[in-house]
Amino acid sequence: MKRLLMASALAVMAPALANAHFLLQYTENTMIERPGEVPVKLAFWHPMDNGPVMDLALPEAFYVIHRGERTDLLDTLQPVTFTSPVNSGAAFNGTVPVRRSGDYILVTVPQPYFDETEEIYIQQITKAFLNRNQIPTDWDQALGLPAEILPMTKPYNVIAGSSFTGRVLADGQPVPHAEIEVEYMAALPQMDRAEVSEPVVGPMPGGAIVIKSDANGYFSFAVPRAGHWGFAALGVGPQTEHDGVELSQDAVIWVRAWDMQ
Template sequence: MSTKPRGCRHRTLPVLLILSALAPLPAAAHFQTLIPSTDMVSPETGTEIGIDLRFTHPMANGPVMEMGVPTRFGVLAGGEHRDLKASLQPVTVEGRTTYQTRYRFKAPADHVFYIEPAPYWEPAEGKMIVHYTKVVVDAFEAEEGWDALVGFPVEIEPLVRPYGLWTGNSFRGIVRRDGEPVPFAEVEVEYLNSDGAVAVPAGPFATQVIKADGNGVFSYTMPRAGWWGFAALVEGATPMTAPTGESVPVELGGLIWVRTVDME
């Protein structure tokens, strides 16, 4: 004779519905994107590129978040900085402000494009976010200057040339704060899943999390072709004033984007 309490079957469905509602959605980290139309330029491919800038969740393919007017936008090439902020054009995506620009290359050099975005208020986390972001584009196979530092408060120094990478290559870098390595820094990694082709089976798959070693060095092997973002996160030393008027902590991020290509 069964000892199962009466009514147990009738309670199963509501319990399952509750558990389903409580199940976490795929985790989504904030990433400032800085994506050029290509990471290598030659006369054969054309000497002009487009650059797209958004604040979003790359692996989740959105949503897009509002960007204020960037504090800085420029390029470092041949040891010289060039201010490109005036070239930025606001573009509305999903009802939010993003930016685009175009750039024409004139001489061989590795070009480090970079942005210091306006601080972003994240009420859900009770903090301001500033992600100092860069990407390297090689012009005419110069292959020099790809490891040049912009001089951000927090920045990733690449230890692997950040272009000409095959799928399955490993990317290594040093997390630096005010120029000094950050021991055991936390680095978040996301794939730019722009077409939504990659299904995320569970939250931890959306944002990969790795820690640097005692010298601030980290490594990650990229399993799929496309753009990969690496974000080294530290807490800012000075609080900021939120739109609510209160003093809140600041998340500083040093980001770099690299692209991998499948072997034919």
């Protein structure tokens, strides 16, 4: 009976949440002061609605770029359960070695996920950023990913009330008129346990926030409050099919906004 009720709740929520999937690469801090192993949680979730969790399979790739050098982090991942108020799903905890000063760009290339409500596969190639000692090194460099958002604004210390600008790329080329969903992490994952914190805002009226890139792939968004903001350019990657089924190969970027003190 409990499973039946849960399935019914997900079915009711599906139309509103179908376009709000976001792959998280969450760290409690983006500005790192001391060298060490920084914990990171990978989860596939609806963070603005604090809604359903989707099971995340072991990624195809998980690595960090620092001063142009790539370090594979796949062997740091340990399976865990991630729980929202709606359900629980498979996720991973990992670590990122932060030693020298500069930027650390986290990249996850997940396995395609089959969304039964939309009857398509989704693959969200995701970037997030850490920095040590406030010395910028890599944040403005394209990585040559199949689907990628290149930040035009330094992504780990955006000022709340200002704007974030990015450029949508596919295999290094600009993507004109891309549809981009914007998501706020209303509740925060807890690194030492399965659940999330209490949400600080509720879902937006009208559903997902959507903006478009211009003819040269650029977009801007006025960031209204501090916290973690995600941007997902939908279906911009060159791969459009997986196992004979439609694939949406998305580019996701997470940025951190701060209030001025």
